[in-house]
Amino acid sequence: MKKAFTILSMVIFGGMLVYNCEPDPDSLGEQLFLDGAANGNEVAYDVIAYNIDNKDSIQSDASKILSSATLGAFSTSQFGMQKAAYYTQLRLPAYDPDFGASAQVDSVVLVIKPQYASDSITTTTDENYVYPDGSVAAKKVVNTYPATKYGKTKANGGNLTVKVHEVTEFLNGYNDIAYSNTVYQTGQELGSKTFNGSVNSIVITKDSDASSLFTSEVGFRIPLSASFFKTKIIDKKGQPELKDVSAFIRYFRGLKISVTESDGYLVQFSPSTAELVMYYKSIDTGATASTQKKYAFSIGTGNVHIGNYNYERKDSAVGAANLASNTATGDGTLFAQGMGGNSIGVKFPEATINTLKNLYQNNKAAIISAKIRIFTDKVESAKFPKPSLMTIVQRDLDVTDLANPKVTTAFTSDLLLLSGTPNFAYLKAYDLDKNPAYYDFTVTQSLKDIVESTKGYEYYKNRYFKIDIGSFLPSSTTGALAGYQYTTRPFSLDRAVFKGTVPNDPYEIKLRVTYGTK
Template identity: 25%
Template sequence: MHNNSFFKKILIVITVVFFVSCDKDFNSIGDDLVGNDHFGLERKSFNVLAYNQKINAVQSSNLPVNALGVYEDAVFGTTTASFVTQLTLASVNPVIGNNVEVDSVILSVPYFNTPLPNPDLESGENLYRLDSLYGNKDLGKIKLSIYENGYFMRDLDPETGFLETQRYYTNQISDFETLKGSVALNDAADVSQNTAFFFNPKAVRETTTTNGEAATTQSVPAMRLALNKSYFKTKIIDAAASGKLVTNDVFKNYFRGLYFKVEKSGSNPGVLSMMNFRAGTVTIYYKEDSSTDNTVKVSKSILLNLTGNTVNLLSNDVTNATDYTNAATNSDTAAGDEKLYVKGGEGSMAVLDLFDQTDNLSYDANGNVQGPNGVYDELDELRRKDPVTGKRVLINEANLVFHMDHTAMGANKIPGRIYLYDLTNNTTIVDYLFDGTTGTNSKNGLLIYGGLLNTTNTDDKTYKFRITNHIRNLIQNSDSTNVKLGVVITEDINNSAMNKLRLPLQPGTTLTKVPQASVMSPLGVVLHGSKSSVPADKKLKLEIYYTKPN
């Protein structure tokens, strides 16, 4: 009993010290503004101008993950995602023997998956759930045709004097389609490997026989397709003698990779998966004469990795998505939009301008009223120093809360995360950089910064961003620019890289990039905007908790 009491006291002391330390760190940014005075906490909502912006063709080369399939969305239309990749030899300049016979050519790309705890009781097969799979997971099928790619994907851009990486874009389908091979290489009789392909969640089982004994092994679910043996015998095996496999540079120029062409499969519902193609392989299994006895065959293989330059090719059919297309292309940049359509890929984003845009007054160093100064009045008011104390207000917390439009979304798949960033400078905001929290996957880290879907209130699902440090900087530093903010879907919250648009968002503007993690996602969400017609409890506003000196 005494020991328990002692440990409880120690635990309480440690807890108090921990929270005091956290509080000190949390408020350290505003220490120079506060001093030792006592303050009263106040709360105020500020206007935000928010409108839609269409995103057209965007750089989709060498993405960390790629979409493949057909995703049918009642709000945003149908996205069809194809893919092109170069291949590289795992071992260059292989020595090929005589009288080669190709046994099989197997393409394998593992799926993102989560192992389930218990195997199937009858078969003993390991069970998995496929991750990042969108659409009809049970019935969804696509037509998948794999062709030899004939379009050479160079590493460097000649238009920059070969100083920059060559970029490839979502809308270059015709470039690859025109130069593709004449026949599909995944020509097996099994339609699940081509015209009715689906993402199979079953473990891959292989049985091998050694000394008359069969053994079965299991591996994670994967795209596993048999490719045309005769083609690869001629294209790869026979080409070794003429030096086409001597280095990977020579090989990539000779064999320019594979084009994964996706189409809708008849009347079947579509399905789309995120894929890590860089983990994929093509293995050519063959036999050749033994070097010591030509009556004996020796089993060998050539391994090709799905590495090198890649591009995700996207097409969007918005025939039945008139609300989306009208909103995305006819945004109200003066009064804001009622609905914000945020979609990944070649989609759309929301543009935010914080504070009411009225600019009638400003203040000098002594807090006296002056005329317009190019800074919104609401921000000028927050920057104004108190005439008595000479101090500005202290920002305790600042939030942007986006309310999902449940009526517009209907039964659509809801993205788990959106991303808020500095659109003016194409970079992260300071709150993103200051957040050191980590998560268990690519979507659930940076918990303080936010952007996660909150489903606590099923009738009012929201995404919340904490932008306290961003607002503090705006107020503390009078020369700080009140930059425009961008909101997009994100496939990976840890990825803050930017990808170029093929053309600026608007002619004559400097808006030339969008976040790479948005390009990777096929999903979209409709949010309530900032227009005066939006109900007050759903309207997008900037909410600030602050204290001011007495």
Template identity: 25%
Template sequence: MKKIGRLTLLLLGVVLITISCEDDFAEAGSDLVNNNNFNALLYDASQLEVATKPLVKMQSNSLNSYSLGFYTDQVYGNYSASILTQLRLQNPDPGFGAYPELDSVVLSIPYYSKPISQDETGTQYKLDSIYGNVPINLELYRSNYFLRSEDPENDYAPQAYYSNQRDLFESYLDAQPFDTIVNFQPSAAEVRFRKVNSRGEFDTIVASPRTRIKLPLQYFKELIFDKEGQPELLSNSNFQNFFRGLYIKPVNTLETPITALSLLNLRSEEAKISLYFNTSDVQDPSDEELQQKEYELYFGSNIVNVFNTEDQTIPTGNEIYLKGGQGSMATIDLFTDPAELETLRASEWLINEANLTFYVDENQISEDHNQPQRLFVYDIKNNKVLQDYTFDISANDNNPLKSRLIHLGRLDKDNNGKRFYKLKLTSYVSDIINKDSTNTRLGLTVSNNVNIFNPLKAEVEGEENIEEGSQIEVIPSPILLTPQSTVLYGPDAPEANRLKLNIYYTEPN
């Protein structure tokens, strides 16, 4: 019985220790410094440098979403976003029957949305990544610029197109748009439309929010139906050389700057142009002989976002200026004093936590400013995320807003109501101090989805004198997909708001 009692106590102790360890693990990154198990000390005197880097151009043809419209920023000014895309045939060399008659042509592009409730009237949705609620016009042009998939001047690597090529692309447009969409404005209402089923009959489809706009019949009759059996429709490559691109350009009909920007899911199979037509094998068919059909044009593999940033400015100063779109990022250099770093490496500290806390400049960023909830940091030299990102146990693929909260903390407020972002770099700093890892430059950007890195080629200002191999070559793609911005205090700010590298450590016994 005594042995059983001791065994029970031992098992109970193991359980309690396990629970305690799990609690400590769950709390790591929140109140680790105050945990009595560590008794950590704070070192915050490390020297660091931060610099704002305006973005000159970014690769914008390898995105999963595309911006369209206008955006006005109280700090950075205004810009607009247009889209150039190839179209792709549903199937090459299509046949439309002996006597086809085009009935309607509909452009359909789904919005990003999520259902929030459901009742007898249907499903209610909330739109995501829609900024502003001002109606705008859209002009649709035929482009005569050929978008290549491979770059013959770069050993036939995948062709890169950039956000600053607007003037080039617009110089290849037809003189007049083939259609103008008036008062375009996204709606959160679910949509109902007809779709031809396999029996040639129309079914009523209920779908998530999307734009559905009728396009001119005669234009697409000449573009598609009149080319049946001709070389232009024999293959997608032939068609994309014949109709080289569709350019969608927003038009502000007001005299003042506006915000009316939409993030569109052009990579979805639901993004398309549908041609509805009737056909038969006889010239004057009866209702029974008439067949209802549908032919679709999808958005092609080459889609490019271009921006007009003529009215946008990136301020200069000691603050850190971060802006989405073709805006700005920042670079961070830690341990800029080599002697200090050698002293830290000789200390043999156990690094419990290391973080950078960025305070918002409340004088420039008001409470109603459309500020990003998340920032993103990455390794510039190696063009990859940090180890802290990879090992963050809070990763949530289904909810980016609540994902990787240990490493990339959300916008928060301290006890005095001051807004801040806390980014934890514990593994990164620990490896530099204790494993002699290379102290590389870090890149800092805004982000609308921290689950995505997807590095894209970029050119930024002020990199000319940076050592080769440490220059910025790529940026995370989400910066291109959000217009949001912020202004943060840097390492030269007053003490209460100063950016510091806070290192919490335990000294060796």
């Protein structure tokens, strides 16, 4: 039985989140309940919970699986101001291009495709539309969808001013580390457009035969400077700058997309779906007249993508909480935020461990289940959508060298050893549609490692758990978790306020242990 359990428990699966209405025990040790073999007792024990200030910085480059780019701004009294921008490189679809003779740029458009509600559509049709290239009688059909927003959707009339600048500082390579608070130098503004909170698709057809003149997928189109691209690209035909990718990304170093506002909402789009299209006319070899052409730059695979997040915590609740944070006694209010914001630290106090060790050694008590239960703040949590996804990792602080303390981070013992057992979930979320909601983090094996060890509390006193907004990401090849460091936190919009160490408060964060005695 023990051997079979060991083999099974070494397998890691991705499906380790469960959303319940009622709590239930985990399967570890459930055999102690069978046939009345044990009496189960659930007891709440104290923990020390505190805010971890991440200095508003997180690795946010493409190598961290930055599958969503964030754009916008959102300000609250709890978390202060957050503004999100995005840097990207671009490449030529083929190098040493031939644009033809007498090439002239008509227009350049950057298209980003924010997430949107596909089931909410408004269609407008213009039967008398005149297509500008050749003044062709046409019909224009526009389908409009509301973008998915996080924040104050009606701030500034629901508008954000989106600007695009040329990046003048080299963004390095795809596998190089980049942090969210790094600001790269920019130069000329290439374009600007007001985003009204909606995205649309466009279809233009010729009246005479209904043939297509123009189509665009759902997105937000930002016109850029035609003269800039004429000088930067067309006029460099045959020059070294356009000969290969290495030369090009050092010549045209990239784009920055940002907003001017400091409050409003956040939207997200996939970097892999962004498009940059240059429309131009030129004379082909052997021809006498110029013809319309379309040149699409490559923005997706292989390019550097960096999320840039700027925060202003002055006069915010989280700013004050971080200044007063106490890792020895805990904090009464806890803040968690994605995209480089706060994490939550939880550690077991000596009194709690000694009590459980005494039960184990003297009463032969076996830990059946152990959860860290944390409640959202009843007042403050009502101001934000409650997160459904969170992560927990184990951290060990080595202070042997006080001048250079080292932190080792890993999956919890439960994730490493128990995720293959039936019904295992490292997180269970309850009452997300109510106020407050609460979350149970499974730490059964992690607690047993300490309580059942022959080593005293002194050995474990620098171990703690780190709780974050976001979810673990699976490997694209194996389906198992890619690693503790690969999560959605670099681009998670969620934030939440929780009850911390507040003695005698019914919603205080606690370690809830179910143990059985023969």
